[in-house]
Amino acid sequence: MKRSRQWVSLSLLLILLGASSIAFKVVRLGYPPLPDMESAAWSLQARLQLEPESGAVRVSLLLPAQPSGFNVTRENFISRGFGLTLEEDPLHRQADWAIRRLREPKVLYYRALIIPDTQQRAFAGRPDNPTPIPELEEPLATALRDIVADVRAESADTRTFTAALLARLNGAVADENIDFFLAELDSGKDTIDLAQTLLAGAHIPTLKLHGLLLGEEADQRVKMATLLAVFNDTDWVVFDPRTGHQGLPSNFFIWWTGDRELVTVDGARMTDLQISDKQRMKSTLELAEKRAELQDSWMRYVSILQLPIQTQAVYEILLLIPFGILVIVLLRNFVGFSSFGTFAPVLIALAFRETELLKGIVLFILIVSLGLFFRFYLERLRLLLVPRLAAVVTIVVLLMTAISLISNQLGLETGLSVSLFPMVIISMVIERMSVVWEERGAFASIKEGTGSLAMAALSFMAMSIDILSYWVAVFPEINLIVLGLIIALGRYTGFRLLELTRFRQLAVKPEPAK
Amino acid sequence: MIHRIRRLKEAGLLSLNCRNGDYILQYNSRRFYPLVDDKVLCKQRMLQYKLPVPVLIGLVSLMHETAHFNEILGDHSEFVIKPAHGSGGDGIMVVTGRRRDYFIDSDGKMIDQDTLEHHLTNVIGGLYSLGGQPDVAMIETLVHFDPAFSRLTYHGVPDIRVIVYKGYPVMAMSRLPTRQSHGKANLHQGAIGVGIDLATGVTMGGVSGNSAVAHHPDTGAPIAGFQVPGWSRILQMSASCYEAVGLGYLGADIVLDRDFGPLILELNARPGLNIQLANRKGLRSRLLAVDALGERHDSPEQRAQWSAATFGNSTPDKPVNSEQLQATS
Structure with missing residues (x-):
């Protein structure tokens, strides 16, 4: 009993191990389960044009830090003459360019490849302190209190509060207090700042998310967009302040967060800032490998x-052998070949x-x-066993050469691909067949030979399933599943298919006991 | 198909996978295999346990010895050449007489010295051995089979195969050579398998290949109803093989010699399943019946008696039910 349980658990363990490893690769790292799959990636470019003013020049560019749902890779900076330092924090990255003297207009570039990731990441931590109520002058302070009281009456939690507030701000719901605020608003300020002020009035922490919608306007000057994130005691909830839509669009690439400016320039004038993205189709497999590398996954x-590459070619064949062998196990122990x-x-x-x-x-x-x-001719020469086998191998090699030469003359290509034919195996088959031929007759011999050939053909068909050769290359652990199956089959003690025919006479109804 | 599977299960059919997995792997310890796979060792063992075997004339283990074959042979004119590690009856040459420089095989064909020596080199070279290792050729005295069998055989020597499980004979059959099998008692080669009633030693119907036969194809004699002489001795001898070689599941091949009575020809650690066809009965139910006995320390005689009393034709085997199958797996 104990031993029988052991093979079950071993087999299940192996199958589980293989399957979960593959699942991890597919789901978490985004390895494509099918070959030739392509995914979108984006090349992102920021182009800064500078005009000299006076003195030393310092330029800071905020860099994407941990964009939720994306990975940033292959970053490069084109900035001849400038010194470049990178500041790297988990939630804040920035590039600082510096030059002692800028003599002529100059263009700085930042480029990166953005590849989609399979998981969402937190774009900000928990806010530290309770958000203080902004100190406003009257009558704005009263208006703020009124708005908060009104909106709170119509909402249940932070999320619904924010939604209701944004609806008022966008004019979907009329509110004279809001209009009062909007009228007071400086022309340079955005409604998003107003929303932040109003939310702060209700002690709700907020955060601006700056970024762009990837793939919206390909290869053009992209307008940066700002979304508003609201902390609801456990998570950040994202809203589009202009439309009130809730949720982070899957193609929204968060470049930076908070109130900072994307670019700050000292000692020069930035005449142009151009952000562009370009969608590129990349092999999903290549992206998955890149992603695994970025996440440093073993x-x-x-x-x-x-x-x-040469070793790969060998392993692509080697790793397929277990599948061929699985077919042989099935044919022998289940069918009875x-x-x-x-x-x-x-x-x-x-x-x-x-x-x-x-x-x-x-x-x-x-x-x-x-x-x-x-071989039958050699039999008459009465050669000893080993020299005879050696002679058969040599004859097989000569036969193969002759076939190649003849087919080359005839312009047939098949004869040329004979090279990998396993001549020793063929020689053994010839030897075995001739023994069986003599001992049990031509029929038994040809029958067994045909059986071998049929098994080889079926095994070949299993091994030549296209998807398998892709799978073994990308997911070599699939052979753990095969091993598990083989171990499971190893304890199959039931009937073989051919036994049902062979012993059919025993299947008649037993006579009633006397 | 499901229906047939259930029927075969009820009939207690032992499948090849089940034989290998549940019996051979479990009860036949690999260290005992050489005792049966090497026929020379096996013969020594049998003699140690005072079990009768055909007399060994000599061994040929080196190539140059084949030239001195006649010296080894002495004045024997009837003999059998066997590969010590042969399987399935391959490589066995039966010589029934000599005429001048020629030997006569069981088919009555003349064989010259060269052919015989070549056969010996093939045996020594390992052509017939498992895995092709170099082998030894055994030369044994020819068994003169009991004339009682003469109407049931064509040339060759009929033998009796007894399956012995944990020392208890569980099923038996006789294998009758035919013209098709070239005098060999091997079912694969066309010999007829005949079930034997374990209680009485009387033959039942026969099978050739997978089909039933009532008469011997070459002699025309009816196959059923023949009393095998010395049956209780045969059962005891096969039961004793358990002590001799220690295999829990074995097949004993026994021949009846005109002068010496039953002789053990060879033992088999992986006996075939065709015996079930010859007996029209499954082995599984009988193996389970032996298992049900539990741990007992019976003598070979007691075991043979128990088997004769339990597995006789007058007491039909109990159909195998699923509980029993589960209990053993």
């Missing part, structure tokens, strides 16, 4: 794509990869039957 090492040599069919199947199935079968039959013919 999972990225579990892929044969890390290996040198028998073959020459336990896994010889898999090796023959590998040779079919070079030749294609039908041509491979024709070649196999051709070589084996010619080899058998010579």
